[in-house]
Amino acid sequence: MMDSKILSDKKLMERIKHSDHKAFELLYDRFWEEMYVKAYAILKDKSKSKDIVQEVWISIWEKRHKIENNNIQGYLFTALRFRIYNEFRNSKNKEALIDDFINSLKTNDVSNNIDNDINLKETQEILYASIEKLPKKCKEVFRLSRFEGLKNSEIAKKLDISQRTVETHISNALKILKNDAALNLAIFIAIFLKT
Numbered sequence: 120m121m122d123s124k125i126l127s128d129k130k131l132m133e134r135i136k137h138s139d140h141k142a143f144e145l146l147y148d149r150f151w152e153e154m155y156v157k158a159y160a161i162l163k164d165k166s167k168s169k170d171i172v173q174e175v176w177i178s179i180w181e182k183r184h185k186i187e188n189n190n191i192q193g194y195l196f197t198a199l200r201f202r203i204y205n206e207f208r209n210s211k212n213k214e215a216l217i218d219d220f221i222n223s224l225k226t227n228d229v230s231n232n233i234d235n236d237i238n239l240k241e242t243q244e245i246l247y248a249s250i251e252k253l254p255k256k257c258k259e260v261f262r263l264s265r266f267e268g269l270k271n272s273e274i275a276k277k278l279d280i281s282q283r284t285v286e287t288h289i290s291n292a293l294k295i296l297k298n299d300a301a302l303n304l305a306i307f308i309a310i311f312l313k314t
Contacts, residue, residue: 128146128149128191128192131143131191132188135180135183136183136184136186138183143179146191154175154196154199155168157196157199158172158203161203162206162207171202171203172199175195175198175199178198179198246296249295249299250292250296252295253292256278257291257292257295260274260288260289261288263278
């Protein structure tokens with residue numbers, strides 16, 4: 120019987136390479152919850168988060184003979200980030216994630232981590248550059264909605280357009296932003312580093 124507290128991640132991985140199911144179970148138990156919490160913090164979906172973590176573990180088992188890495192924790196979380204990014208990139212909820220990120224900018228949360236603050240600033244710059252590419256009226260409506268916090272009815276009155284037109288401009292802006300690859304990657308990184 121193995122003592123899970125004594126065996127290092129590296130030792131467990133060496134045993135896993137030799138198809139040791141118990142070592143795999145110990146490593147799984149050591150990291151599964153932390154991986155799930157990280158995935159859920161980004162995806163906000165319990166089922167998808169569990170599925171992604173399971174996919175990483177299945178991949179680890181299937182590739183166990185080929186894995187050459189002394190930092191198995193780093194390897195696991197890199198694999199997790201890759202799977203989450205793929206899910207994010209293909210997600211139908213990308214508009215909501217972008218919208219949530221934009222709303223989080225309004226709160227001006229200041230972290231104690233200089234790297235995160237620099238990354239957030241770079242992400243903001245990419246976001247603002249993407250917004251600048253929007254058609255003029257669409258950009259104006261989007262800014263009034265997301266950065267000035269005006270309601271659709273207030274925007275409609277201010278710009279002398281229908282409320283339905285306001286909704287269409289906001290929807291179009293989110294669709295355009297959702298398809299901006301650089302923006303998506305930057306927001307994903309910012310969200311991941313924030314969690």
